Amino acid sequence: MPPIMKDSAYTIERCLSSVVKASLKNKPDYAAPRLRNLSVNNLPSAVRRFVEKSVDLCAPADVHVMDGSEAENRLIVEKLLADGTIVKLPKYKNSYLTRTDPKDVARVESRTFISTKNKCDAIPTPASDKIKGTLGNWMSPEELERVVQDRFPKSMSGRTMFVIPFSMGPVGGPMSKIGVQLTDSPYVAASMRIMTRIGEPVLDRLSKGEDFVRALHSVGRRQNMLPSWPCDPERTVILHKPESNEIISYGSGYGGNSLLGKKCFALRIGSTIARREGWLAEHMLIVGITSPDGAKRYICAAFPSACGKTNLAMMQAALPGYKVECVGDDIAWLKYNPKTKMLHAINPEAGFFGVAPGTNWKTNPNAMATMESNSMFTNVGQTSDGGVWWEGMEPPAEGVTITDWLGKPYDGSSVAAHPNSRFTCPASQCPIIDPLWEAGEGVPISAILFGGRRPEGVPLVYEAFNWEHGVMVGAGMRSESTAAAEHQGKQIMHDPFAMRPFFGYNFGDYLAHWLSQESRHGDIVLPKIFHVNWFRKDEQGKFLWPGFGENIRVLDWILRRIDGDCSILESTPIGYVPKENSINVEGLSPTPNMKELLSVPKKFWQREAEAIETYLKEQVDKDVPEPILEQIAKLKERLSE
Ligand code: GTP
Numbered sequence: 032m033p034p035i036m037k038d039s040a041y042t043i044e045r046c047l048s049s050v051v052k053a054s055l056k057n058k059p060d061y062a063a064p065r066l067r068n069l070s071v072n073n074l075p076s077a078v079r080r081f082v083e084k085s086v087d088l089c090a091p092a093d094v095h096v097m098d099g100s101e102a103e104n105r106l107i108v109e110k111l112l113a114d115g116t117i118v119k120l121p122k123y124k125n126s127y128l129t130r131t132d133p134k135d136v137a138r139v140e141s142r143t144f145i146s147t148k149n150k151c152d153a154i155p156t157p158a159s160d161k162i163k164g165t166l167g168n169w170m171s172p173e174e175l176e177r178v179v180q181d182r183f184p185k186s187m188s189g190r191t192m193f194v195i196p197f198s199m200g201p202v203g204g205p206m207s208k209i210g211v212q213l214t215d216s217p218y219v220a221a222s223m224r225i226m227t228r229i230g231e232p233v234l235d236r237l238s239k240g241e242d243f244v245r246a247l248h249s250v251g252r253r254q255n256m257l258p259s260w261p262c263d264p265e266r267t268v269i270l271h272k273p274e275s276n277e278i279i280s281y282g283s284g285y286g287g288n289s290l291l292g293k294k295c296f297a298l299r300i301g302s303t304i305a306r307r308e309g310w311l312a313e314h315m316l317i318v319g320i321t322s323p324d325g326a327k328r329y330i331c332a333a334f335p336s337a338c339g340k341t342n343l344a345m346m347q348a349a350l351p352g353y354k355v356e357c358v359g360d361d362i363a364w365l366k367y368n369p370k371t372k373m374l375h376a377i378n379p380e381a382g383f384f385g386v387a388p389g390t391n392w393k394t395n396p397n398a399m400a401t402m403e404s405n406s407m408f409t410n411v412g413q414t415s416d417g418g419v420w421w422e423g424m425e426p427p428a429e430g431v432t433i434t435d436w437l438g439k440p441y442d443g444s445s446v447a448a449h450p451n452s453r454f455t456c457p458a459s460q461c462p463i464i465d466p467l468w469e470a471g472e473g474v475p476i477s478a479i480l481f482g483g484r485r486p487e488g489v490p491l492v493y494e495a496f497n498w499e500h501g502v503m504v505g506a507g508m509r510s511e512s513t514a515a516a517e518h519q520g521k522q523i524m525h526d527p528f529a530m531r532p533f534f535g536y537n538f539g540d541y542l543a544h545w546l547s548q549e550s551r552h553g554d555i556v557l558p559k560i561f562h563v564n565w566f567r568k569d570e571q572g573k574f575l576w577p578g579f580g581e582n583i584r585v586l587d588w589i590l591r592r593i594d595g596d597c598s599i600l601e602s603t604p605i606g607y608v609p610k611e612n613s614i615n616v617e618g619l620s621p622t623p624n625m626k627e628l629l630s631v632p633k634k635f636w637q638r639e640a641e642a643i644e645t646y647l648k649e650q651v652d653k654d655v656p657e658p659i660l661e662q663i664a665k666l667k668e669r670l671s672e
């Protein structure tokens with residue numbers, strides 16, 4: 032047993048308060064707020080064993096069990112300020128700015144692994160040895176052990192280990208799941224408090240014996256480390272063991288690499304649990320739309336990273352009479368509900384970790400209002416009047432100067448904010464948060480949208496002929512790469528279901544699981560499936576569609592389709608597209624070129640169908656379900672007529 036566990040008087044109060052006091056050497060009279068005593072010794076035994084084992088391995092200076100309280104958060108913030116990790120932003124209430132190490136700014140797909148006994152359970156086997164698999168990385172359990180032993184021993188020395196009991200989904204909800212994250216990053220501890228539900232209510236569930244996902248995180252250390260942002264980018268690894276519901280992440284403090292409830296739990300481990308239990312864990316926003324006649328429908332949309340989920344989820348509808356309300360902006364857990372016979376979705380998260388650049392009072396006023404207080408900004412520019420600034424935001428007031436994300440004076444020669452800079456803020460602060468956003472049983476889903484950044488060939492919207500065809504549309508998704516991960520340039524990449532970086536198991540099996548939703552529940556009313564593209568460009572490289580709040584015009588067409596209006600359709604080889612003049616463009620100036628936006632160029636689509644087929648055959652080979660290949664064959668046939 033590690034020595035610190037033997038000390039039965041070892042409590043949260045002594046620990047975090049003294050850590051903070053030690054960091055505030057220049058404020059000797061600092062009085063730390065009083066905290067409840069949550070002792071490691073009183074943790075439910077399974078949690079305690081996990082903590083003890085990890086303390087043994089990582090050798091932190093002390094351990095702090097988080098209760099999630101306001102007083103506790105104040106202490107963590109004090110520590111972050113004293114360490115120089117964050118600075119206060121006096122322009123907003125209780126908000127802070129972090130500058131990371133410039134080498135730790137995005138998710139690292141290449142260093143993310145799924146570890147299973149059999150490789151084929153985790154990733155598909157490409158058709159030949161010469162083809163490099165692009166649908167995830169596998170690691171053997173033995174190799175994983177070596178990687179862990181190479182990085183974690185004493186990785187937390189001198190630091191506090193935070194024990195974060197957290198719930199994905201409302202605490203105790205029928206679709207919710209629990210995790211315990213151990214981390215040596217107070218920035219991660221503070222961010223997890225915004226992004227998930229943490230603390231005592233979750234401990235209560237744990238003490239009733241509820242199972243939990245074990246998530247171990249250390250930022251590690253390297254030479255010449257920034258004291259304010261420790262990390263180890265050269266040795267970063269994000270490991271998942273779906274067979275034992277474990278996540279082990281080393282070397283990065285950034286986003287999905289370190290906020291382990293998000294991509295690691297809610298998507299990678301989540302998708303494997305979902306498969307076992309018969310539901311779906313997806314990279315999707317959830318939004319409620321009320322049309323002028325008062326009918327309210329919920330839809331989900333899967334777009335790849337930095338392709339518009341947050342913006343659609345919080346859209347300020349430009350058409351009068353429409354009301355949009357937000358349930359979630361990044362992840363949806365969907366499950367058949369026997370009462371409604373529909374798929375119901377919950378947002379497992381409690382906060383938004385949104386792309387900052389491009390966000391402003393015109394494009395996304397609701398996001399701007401959400402982050403006016405209690406928010407953490409990461410790698411954005413800082414203004415001399417105590418606020419933030421990024422590319423695309425309204426210009427700062429006369430005389431205000433900007434410091435860029437690297438801490439240097441901004442002179443316009445480079446960017447002020449890193450392209451993947453983010454805001455972290457509580458979802459509850461969103462002015463259009465849906466009244467049912469915390470409903471344990473989720474909201475009924477009438478449509479699923481797929482989409483991506485497609486400068487060419489892909490219409491503004493089209494509808495799949497049926498569920499099987501829709502699953503093929505999801506499988507065939509492609510999009511321009513963005514700054515959300517480490518890919519260079521703007522290549523059009525395959526990103527099936529916007530899940531390529533997030534599959535927890537073999538994509539072939541994932542497709543079979545999606546297809547099985549139709550037969551699994553005989554009476555299921557499946558959502559209609561659509562594909563949208565806000566990013567088609569003209570010959571000058573300008574977006575053809577105004578996007579943002581004007582996207583309601585496309586949603587309006589989709590809602591009419593959900594209502595069964597067949598008079599607004601035109602059948603094309605790729606699916607149903609809107610009939611001429613069936614999308615309301617009234618009041619748009621300039622009038623968009625709808626003919627171009629809705630066109631389905633045959634040559635382009637013949638190449639596209641070929642590319643999708645080649646991709647699936649090369650990458651997934653024998654694991655592609657037969658119905659998907661049949662759907663592609665039918666598509667090719669329709670395109671040759
Ligand atoms: P992740 O958080 O990485 O998953 O991204 P996301 O899918 O939530 O994307 P987000 O809504 O944050 O948008 C990413 C970028 O695309 C931002 O710079 C937006 O301003 C821009 N964007 C979003 N919607 C639209 C749109 O309808 N049209 C155009 N032209 N740009 C958009």
Ligand code: SPV
Nearest residue numbers: 138286287293294336515
């Ligand atoms: C994404 O990349 O899809 C994100 C950001 O939402 S991260 O949490 O870093 O994965």
Ligand code: MN
Nearest residue numbers: 335336337361
């Ligand atoms: Mn995302």
